[in-house]
Amino acid sequence: MKLKVNGVERPVAAAWQNESLLSVLREQLGLTGARLSCGIGQCGACVVHVNGQPVASCVLPVSEAAGTEILTIEGLAREDASLHPLQQAWLDAAVPQCGYCQSGQIMQALALLQRIPDPDDAQITQAMNGNLCRCGTYDRIRTSIKNAALVMRETR
Amino acid sequence: MAQITRRKFLIASGWVAGGVTALVALRHRAVAVAPTIIFPDGESGATWVQIRPDGACQMFFPRIDMGQNANTGLAQIVAEELNLSIEDIQGVQPNTSQVPPLAVTAGSMSLTAFSRPMAIAAATLREQLRGLAAVHLGAPLSSILDAVGGFRTAEGQSLSYAALVNETSLVIEFDDTKSAPALYTFDSNRIKQQVGHSKTPLGTRGLVTGEPVFAADVPVAGVLFGRAIQPPVRTARMASIDTTGVAAVAGLVALVQTDDFVGVVCKTPSAVDAAMAEIEVTWDLEQPINQAEIDRLVDVDAEMAVGDLEQVLLDQSHRKTVDWAIDLRFDVQVQTHAAQEPRAAIAYFKDAGEGGHQLQIWTGTQDPWAIKRFAAMDTSLSEEDIIVYPMRLGGGFGGREHYEVERDAVRLARTVQRPVKVQWTRQDEFTASRNRPASAHRLRINCDEAGNLSDWWHGYVTGHVILARDRLPGWLLPVARLGEDMGVVKGALSPYEAPHQRVEFKDVDLPIDLGVWRSLNAAPAIFAIESAMDELAIQQGLEPVDFKLAQMGDQHPRLQHCLARVRALSLNATLPEGSGYGRGFACGIYDNRCFVAISADVQVDTATQAIRVHRLCCVQDVGMPINPGQLRAQIESNLTWSLGMALFERLEVGDNRIKSTNFDNYRIPRMADMPSVDIEIVDQPSIPPAGAGEVALIAGPPAIANAIRNATGFRALKLPISAADITAGLRGDRQVPVN
Numbered sequence A: 001m002k003l004k005v006n007g008v009e010r011p012v013a014a015a016w017q018n019e020s021l022l023s024v025l026r027e028q029l030g031l032t033g034a035r036l037s038c039g040i041g042q043c044g045a046c047v048v049h050v051n052g053q054p055v056a057s058c059v060l061p062v063s064e065a066a067g068t069e070i071l072t073i074e075g076l077a078r079e080d081a082s083l084h085p086l087q088q089a090w091l092d093a094a095v096p097q098c099g100y101c102q103s104g105q106i107m108q109a110l111a112l113l114q115r116i117p118d119p120d121d122a123q124i125t126q127a128m129n130g131n132l133c134r135c136g137t138y139d140r141i142r143t144s145i146k147n148a149a150l151v152m153r154e155t156r
Numbered sequence B: 001m002a003q004i005t006r007r008k009f010l011i012a013s014g015w016v017a018g019g020v021t022a023l024v025a026l027r028h029r030a031v032a033v034a035p036t037i038i039f040p041d042g043e044s045g046a047t048w049v050q051i052r053p054d055g056a057c058q059m060f061f062p063r064i065d066m067g068q069n070a071n072t073g074l075a076q077i078v079a080e081e082l083n084l085s086i087e088d089i090q091g092v093q094p095n096t097s098q099v100p101p102l103a104v105t106a107g108s109m110s111l112t113a114f115s116r117p118m119a120i121a122a123a124t125l126r127e128q129l130r131g132l133a134a135v136h137l138g139a140p141l142s143s144i145l146d147a148v149g150g151f152r153t154a155e156g157q158s159l160s161y162a163a164l165v166n167e168t169s170l171v172i173e174f175d176d177t178k179s180a181p182a183l184y185t186f187d188s189n190r191i192k193q194q195v196g197h198s199k200t201p202l203g204t205r206g207l208v209t210g211e212p213v214f215a216a217d218v219p220v221a222g223v224l225f226g227r228a229i230q231p232p233v234r235t236a237r238m239a240s241i242d243t244t245g246v247a248a249v250a251g252l253v254a255l256v257q258t259d260d261f262v263g264v265v266c267k268t269p270s271a272v273d274a275a276m277a278e279i280e281v282t283w284d285l286e287q288p289i290n291q292a293e294i295d296r297l298v299d300v301d302a303e304m305a306v307g308d309l310e311q312v313l314l315d316q317s318h319r320k321t322v323d324w325a326i327d328l329r330f331d332v333q334v335q336t337h338a339a340q341e342p343r344a345a346i347a348y349f350k351d352a353g354e355g356g357h358q359l360q361i362w363t364g365t366q367d368p369w370a371i372k373r374f375a376a377m378d379t380s381l382s383e384e385d386i387i388v389y390p391m392r393l394g395g396g397f398g399g400r401e402h403y404e405v406e407r408d409a410v411r412l413a414r415t416v417q418r419p420v421k422v423q424w425t426r427q428d429e430f431t432a433s434r435n436r437p438a439s440a441h442r443l444r445i446n447c448d449e450a451g452n453l454s455d456w457w458h459g460y461v462t463g464h465v466i467l468a469r470d471r472l473p474g475w476l477l478p479v480a481r482l483g484e485d486m487g488v489v490k491g492a493l494s495p496y497e498a499p500h501q502r503v504e505f506k507d508v509d510l511p512i513d514l515g516v517w518r519s520l521n522a523a524p525a526i527f528a529i530e531s532a533m534d535e536l537a538i539q540q541g542l543e544p545v546d547f548k549l550a551q552m553g554d555q556h557p558r559l560q561h562c563l564a565r566v567r568a569l570s571l572n573a574t575l576p577e578g579s580g581y582g583r584g585f586a587c588g589i590y591d592n593r594c595f596v597a598i599s600a601d602v603q604v605d606t607a608t609q610a611i612r613v614h615r616l617c618c619v620q621d622v623g624m625p626i627n628p629g630q631l632r633a634q635i636e637s638n639l640t641w642s643l644g645m646a647l648f649e650r651l652e653v654g655d656n657r658i659k660s661t662n663f664d665n666y667r668i669p670r671m672a673d674m675p676s677v678d679i680e681i682v683d684q685p686s687i688p689p690a691g692a693g694e695v696a697l698i699a700g701p702p703a704i705a706n707a708i709r710n711a712t713g714f715r716a717l718k719l720p721i722s723a724a725d726i727t728a729g730l731r732g733d734r735q736v737p738v739n
Helices: A021-028 A085-092 A102-115 A121-128 A138-154 B006-012 B070-081 B110-137 B204-209 B269-277 B291-297 B300-306 B368-379 B405-416 B426-432 B522-539 B544-551 B557-570 B628-648 B700-712 B723-731
Strands: A002-005 A008-011 A047-050 A053-056 A069-071 B019-024 B047-051 B057-060 B089-092 B145-147 B150-152 B158-160 B169-174 B224-228 B237-242 B252-258 B261-266 B280-284 B311-316 B326-332 B344-349 B359-363 B386-390 B420-423 B439-447 B453-463 B500-508 B581-590 B594-605 B610-621 B676-681
Touching: A002 A021, A021 A047, A021 B269, A047 A102, A053 A102, A085 A102, A085 A138, A085 B204, A102 A121, A102 A138, A102 B204, A121 A138, A138 B628, B019 B110, B047 B110, B057 B070, B070 B089, B070 B110, B110 B150, B110 B158, B110 B169, B224 B269, B224 B405, B252 B269, B252 B405, B261 B269, B261 B405, B300 B439, B300 B453, B326 B522, B344 B405, B359 B368, B359 B405, B368 B386, B368 B405, B405 B420, B439 B522, B453 B522, B522 B544, B522 B581, B522 B700, B544 B557, B544 B581, B557 B581, B557 B594, B557 B610, B557 B676, B581 B700, B594 B700, B594 B723, B610 B628, B610 B700, B610 B723, B628 B676, B628 B700, B700 B723
Parallel strands: A002 A069, B019 B169, B057 B089, B224 B420, B359 B386, B453 B500, B610 B676
Antiparallel strands: A002 A008, A047 A053, A047 A069, B019 B047, B047 B057, B145 B150, B150 B158, B224 B261, B237 B280, B252 B261, B311 B500, B326 B439, B344 B359, B344 B420, B439 B453, B581 B594, B594 B610
16 A cells, blocks of 8 residues: 655555554654544544545544545645745744644645635634634634735735 | 752763853742652752854753743843844753753743743853953953854954854853842843844744654654553542453554553554453442532532631631622532643663663653653662653643653553553543642622722632642642642632631542642632622622722732723723623732733623623733743633633533543634634833733633623623523523622
8 A cells, every 4th residue: 555645655564554544644654743632533633635635634544545645734845945835824923832733723724725715704714613722822823824825825 | 869960960961062051050949839840959950051162052941842932931031141033042952861850840930930040041151251252352351242142342353152162161050149140131221132022932833844843753663552541530449350352453562451550552553442442441439420529529608507618818807797798609610621732652661781771751741850750660760760851742731740641651661672652542631631620619798888898708619739639649648738739729819908808718639630720729719709899899880890990909000900901902892782792801810920801792692592702802911021922822822711711611520430532522612712802911121020821811711701791690600601501590590699
């Protein structure tokens, strides 16, 4: 079995083919940006993109992700190592407190902006409401999504 | 261990391989927060700052980062003192072998306790370098002026720090017996470049790019995966255990069982899940675990009916028989930390032949040195054979101080002699967290003929906090409990003046595990106090803010300022017309040094059974803001927690277990719950900084409750407040206290 993650084909060892996508990303491929929090797809800390869609990788069997295009937070920075506009907006607004949920927040936000380049407040809330942040950084997340959306539209 | 001096530590760790280092001993500034900590003593250090031979500035971070970003504020102080930019500071999170024990990161004490020692260390370093510059230039010391990253003279000569420092190492020790050099950080006349500015926290970039920063992210070659059974309460003893099905699980490496510990080690995470599902345990309990039992144990009225409560915080001409204007009982339910990161640790026993420490532990903990000590007791290794690498915490909130997930990893790793990673499940987190106790408060207040407070009587019963069972060794606990539980008394003394006052309490064991939770007892106590004062004002036909300002006397000008300002701030938005809208206010003092006032605008729709907080204003005064942006972030966080405490969160227990298991049955605030937020930080350039991590949570819940009273006439007597309670209360199904 192979996984195509951030544009690169990676083999999955036989003993790991019954694991969740999250476990394989973290423990086999060394991509630890997506994180385990609830384990039941209810909090968004483990969100990655599978064929462009945001999914909770903690409940997705890795076998179902084979043959798809997977994008993780580690694949967001550009080739020259500059940050994606969402990451830059997150940095500029100093969004993270503990930071544990933020990879998932950014990946969820990316999916939103790919679908709706100029989301209003209600659309942001609807898209982001399943991504929990115990530190309570929601206002800064909202602000950063708007700021990144502006940059992404301008550079389109 | 105590014989090893700071200097030896620094040499052993390779820290002083060159350059100039300044360090400061905390001495009597030890931070007494939790009884499990190792107190810094005369041989301990707190702060280390170094200019390396290449001119780079390094500091050991004395705090554990868990979202409060205290180390960033401390780095700003170092940069200010050394005329550097925070970007020039290289922060190093020390492991337990690099520095003597540091105090637990808790109690919002980081800036309070460390800002001055850190400033002294950096300023001492600066002045030492200034002396070197004077020698170097052959000029008198007084002619050596500050410059960015070094010094200059009026004649136009300049010297960078790098030019002054070479491979010869020099250690300067400062202690309290010496007079401190000029501290730029606390000079209110200085125009500051670093302190007082909203710098992006150090390490933020790694958090938005997904770098490995948490314990479970650490790559360790050959790591296996494990987990252990968590009891519903730490006093539970296994009555029966059935592990029959475990052996058949594919990928099982070991089943580990000793006394009341049972866990598994497997080759993959899903095998751990499968193996753990095959373990059936039944428990013997000392007390039944259910809500009725908790309610019975904190029944303040039953306790006060019997007589005086055990502990008296204040007794001033107390009068028991008064015709009380306010006689209300407030109940606050159990809440849990629910940090986003389920705690994790990796433990690895190396063969003695490999050299280095025999036991390595990577973990996210508020108290790395306590983890080392407890691991030594658990394994019979000496502390010198153990090294703990503290990792960033995915949220602490008081819940990550104990040897727990580390114990699981250590015991499992020792059995298999391979590195083992343990990460608790979300259910483990809910089951085994040490929660904020339930408490019940009886508030009795009366006024004189002029309408001023005459009598105040606050009795409350709560579960233990700092002196909770199993937070101290069993032999010590009864002794410790002869004194006051510093967590239980927080927030209990009101800022209001009355000639006749009594504040008394009793703290008890509850059938669940208890401990430190953000603000400790302050948020529950101040919910009761501020609700009662609001009700009294309404009863007297007075505006609650005016009434509270008047009843503080002249004792609390900083709190009065916050309350008056938040009222002004609240008036920037008009409350919508129509029924169901209301505005409420509350204020409070945390730890005698942090002042906060909050207004809440709410809407209660009894038809749709919805309570909506539309707007929160907050004015907070915690002294000098080191990093206003991060101070604001802590306020935002506390306001979010205020929503949870007021409206959503209650740990559900019953059937002798913890019934809250995950975010689908323990509701924490979400983006859709967020109100608009208006925050004002009071700048106090001449007052040293106090922590902000737990402050605004004390005033948020009563502000929301008071707004609901204003909107509907319903006085919330229980947290969390539900729309159903409001509807029932207004219908008269349940007892409505007044009016």
